[in-house]
Amino acid sequence: MDIRILKYFLAVAQEESITRAAEVLHTSQPNLSRQLTELEEGVGRKLFERGSRKITLTEEGMFLRKRAKEIVELLERTEADLSLFNEATSGVIHIGAAETHAMRLLADAILSLRKAHPQIQYDIFSGSTIEVTEQLNKGLLDFGVLVAPVDLQKYDYLKFPINDIFGVMIRKDSPLAKLNSICPDDIKNQPVLCSRQQLDGNVLSGWLGDDSKNLNIVSTFNLITTPAMMVEAGLGLAFTFDKLVNTTGDSNLCFRPLEPRVETELYLVWKKYQMFTKPAKVFLEEVQRSIF
Template sequence: MEIRVLRYFLEIAREENMTRAAERLHISQPSLSRQMKELEEELGKKLFNRSSYSIHLTDEGRLLRKRAEDLLDMADKITNEFQTMDEITGGDIYIGCAESHLIKYLAAAVLELNQRYPGIHYHITSGDTAIVAERLDRGLFDMAFIAEPPDLTKYIYLEVPESDVWGVLMRTDCPLAHKSEITLKDLIPYPVFCSEQSVKADLPRWCGEKIDQLQIMATFNLSNNAAVFVREGLGVALTFDQLIETTPDSSLCFRPITPALHTKMYVIWKKYQVFTPAARLLVEELRQIL
């Protein structure tokens, strides 16, 4: 299975049309069709459902699309690493970030580094700790910012000096908005939105087995999406402070929970990681700042 053929496959999946895909790839349509037929024969599975006007992926095709995207991400990253191995003037750095205002430390490192090396480009993907750690393990990230203690058998880490403060994001017209702190008892009548990670790792530290008393209506891996639900009046969100704008002009407000709950953040990378020159520079800058 060739990388080139996987790129062809993904272009067809995006266009859902063999002729348009061939035009974008600058190859003939019969040649493209033949290579897709050979790919199906190699895998022993049908990848496309073909009609007169469009092409749609089969279940096997959708699985291959996900795997092909990961493989091509890795192939592009490897190519970039070797191209920049002997140069410090530029390069690409791939970073996974859990949501936190403490990403300001990453921003400070990038600001300092950018003054000396403006040719470095940063590719930052947001997600919860499970998502970014999984992509780090697969080699798709150089490093990751996570919001839980790292697995010391797998990672080297730097500890961020501050902590995130947990609280409740709500509409300003919510009856809880007049309180300075929110208790578990206060929350019980309200539909709650939070991250799946918090349900497993954070909230049990706050309320133990009483977590079952919360009406967890939905889980989100990005607080901005949860904030939309809150703004529409569907409930309240348990999240970190300073993630969502709550200025006097905002329709939302934030109140800390009591007893107080804090979460530390860490920068991690795999043991025995071989960094590109650009990624190595960022790690050293983070060491100095943190």
């Protein structure tokens, strides 16, 4: 499957029109139509529904668009990395980060590294541990910052010298704010917001026990910023890690740890046998020196 044809396919999927896509690609409409037909014949699947006003993707087409974007992005990154392979002072380091205050330690290491190598840039992908590992496994990231539980068999890794403390974020005027910590009985019948990773990873079920089946979940999420606004609006309480949202000063929110205490380990990981670019190698050396 030719990379050029994949770019043609993505342009048509984006523009929803062969005419507009041909203009963007600086090619003729007949040529683009022929290339798309050959692509469909080559994969043996219908990729487009051709309407009178616009072109839409079939289910197979949507699958190919996702994979094609990954393939094109990986190729472009590889070409960029190769062009800078012998340059220790420039290039882009791609880091995926789950929500954790360990990123402050990483930020300190990056700040220190910038003094010696100011031309190195950092592309940060934010998501859950599940989302970060997915990008890491596809080769789209150099490093991942992951929150346990996580399967480390595929990776080399460093364990951060700190853990994340799990708890609930609530309004300061909530009756629960008067407590020093939160027990399972305290949240019975309370509306809660919970991340999908917490549910999928059984983070909460171990603490709640049998009560996890009766949890009054009003919303799930993957990043805490928007749920924090919803908690502030009075929608409920949110399970989260400490120090991700400002709960000091004039904030209407506060954080209370769970009882029994729940802590999770944090890791900086990269794929085993990974061949680092020079900037990535310099970055890892700085992180090892300053954090670990």
